[in-house]
Amino acid sequence: MAKFDMGAAWEDSVTLLKSHTALTGTIAAVFLFLPTLAVSWFGPVPIEPAAGATFEQMMASFRESARQAVPYQLLIAVIAAIGGVGILRLWLSRSSVSVGDALNFAVKMIPTMIAVQLIMGLAVGLIAAVLIVPGAALGGAFGMLLLFVGLLAFVALCAYLWGRVAVVSPLIADRVQYNPLAALQEGWALTRNNGWRIFLFLFLVTLVVGITGLIVGLVVGAVAGTSEGIGRILTGFVEAGFAAVSGIVTLAIAAATYRQLSIRGGSDIFQ
Template sequence: MAKFDMGAAWDDTVALLKSHTTLTGTIAAVFLFLPSLAVAWFGPTPVEPPVGATLDQVIATVRENVWQMLPYQVVVGLFAMVGTLAILRLWLSRAATSVGEALSFALRLLPTLIVLQILVGIILGFGFILLIIPGCYLVGRLGLISPIISDRGVYNPLDAIAQSWAMTRGNGWAIFFFLFLVTVVLVIILMIITGVVGVIAGAGPGIGHIVSGFFESAVGVVATMVTIAISAAAYRQLATGAIPEVFD
């Protein structure tokens, strides 16, 4: 059984991010950046609770914000699913793959991705309800689903879950902590950039809203690309037991 090596996985993550940059950048711009930017610029303005709001009023405000953003987030999520799988296809394909072929592949598997999103959401939801720790462990065990689908063309959602579960046996916590540490760093960077941009451009309507929305979307895409590369690197390592060369 292969043991997950965080250092080797990070090296492979960097190598993946440097490969096919023109092609993956094009997909990321269209399917990750532009939908997020459109929502940031043209989506509904969050509702603020009244001054001195009670707990019930705060909860009602949060609920209203969730419901008004839900349709936009669903659309952004669908674009992200297609873009993520297409990028993984470019990184993991053994043969030369064009952007069109990668997108066509991702679109064919979109129904599988939607079902998986629901199933994994339910599984992780139960895991986090059970005192959080089981949910963290499940994040590591189910973290290779997207790379498995993109590399092997798995159409059966349950089969994809089973393969991820088998491949991460003995490595669930290592994968989770790797994802967690990188996520913490990315969140800190995002908060710093958002704060700096907010101070310089302001957060009110007008130019401040436009600039802050642009930078938040851009940094979010970079963070997403890093996360996608991490999952691909973990998959490549555990699928082969060694770090392969980047497929050019």
């Protein structure tokens, strides 16, 4: 199988981002930007530990903040999934598709997307149990060494899995694949011998977008603060804007990767 070309994939990503701009921009605004903005403004505020708090108290504050945020994040994830699959459908369809048709298709695919995420979550959990739990349970110097090696292996395997399943969402959107196991199998076959190259491509783009968002967030936080009022309003805009931009860029590079591998595999022809 031919090697994945990162340069060509980036050029195709830019082409996709420029296509259907008005339609994809509208979907991104409604399904990526607005939900994040609403949660940033009206959702729970992270609990800050009191001055001089112990490590246990800080961890308790963090756990409580995470517990309060989970329902909102799950809602955002479902809404973003609908918008994401809708955008992928517009980009990858070989015939004219309206926004309504694309979103209707995305809603039908929600069970498949959730099932894929659950399967991947289970796989990552099993890997963690095999690689991390033994060292943590053993204790002592040897246990710490085993835990360190296990953590390194866990990170490496997760990175590899990221590259191997990167095209599953665009594959589902393009091939109308309702079976999550079949979608994962087909995506795994498409990325054969290219897992690390795809991971590197995704990682580099994500890193650049993440650093840019972090810098903008820090500047806004330093100027306006993060307290109630104008600070929270501006911070919410930055978070929502970053969610929309990073989301649509991630979709574009995944779709471009899928298009390249599909064409080389001889199974599809994109216009």
